[in-house]
Amino acid sequence: MAEVSERINISGRGKMFRKGFVAGSPIIFGYIPIALTYGVLAYQSGLTLFELTFMSAAVFAGAAQFLGVSMVAAGVSAAEIIIAVFVLNFRHFVMSLSFVNQMKAHAKKRKLPLTLFLTDETFALSSIHKKEAKEPHAFWFYGGVMMAAYSAWVLGSLAGGLLGNVMPKALSDSMGIALYAMFIGLLVPSLKTSIAVGGIAGAAMIINSTAQWAGLTAGWSIVIGTILGGLLGVFLLPDEEEEEE
């Protein structure tokens, strides 16, 4: 905690929040076309504007919401939908373990609200910006990242339900690459400085692909790929103390 209090004067809360929001802006770009598509689909499945926007605000998980809405349209029971959503989102549990470890110097009342906004994208972006976790106002930085993503998701969903298909299909299809490109943009700089990172990511890719090929759902396959790929890190990564400059 000593190094945290030394830097107490570096940056104010508002400045850190803005920094986080800017860092999170690629997520806005990636979420908007998906949120619009979700809004359109949810409306067509019979959800009201309030219900579909409320789902985005209360669940904040893209794949799970698409699954939920398509199951509603297919007339599946609520209990089955909820179980399917739990399985699909269980990967956030593993991601949250890692995020909470990154934030271990901070109070529970700071960590807890942030974890509620963890998605694949906010987790990936926050975990690559790991040096901000050492700042006293880390909460505001990660809060900025989360709010950029959350506002784009909720407002984009509402806009989709309200306006219908406003984006040309060719453009919204092509924008499907946006979040993958962001993941690549986050991974490559780490890859360049550490071969271990390449080994860990590569192992996770192979394990996830194999599991899906073998017939497991995408949700479980990602969980297994992440856990087992991460285990390689036990042998390949240095201890945290050595990592710090």
Add this chain to the structure above:
Amino acid sequence: MILWMILGMSVVTLVPRFAPVFIMDRLDLPPWGRRWLAAIPYAALGALIIPGIFTVIDGKPWAGMAGGAAAVLAAWLRAPIMVTVLIAIITVLLISHL
């Protein structure tokens, strides 16, 4: 009815997100455990990229691959993430609609 379903979806999504705050509080992890958690972001990125990227455009896996290759190149040349994203979108737009 729909509202209750949404609340149920919310609970099963939020509990796994915040449970680690209380679990990690009670757990004194050995160094290897912390190395494992430090590797999770890289493993998650790998698992999130492949094989999903092949299905960006239905039935045209090469479109996603081309976009991914363009993103790797841009990121390798130190492009900001936003630029990497834009280059990938343009690549997929061109490849899948030519």
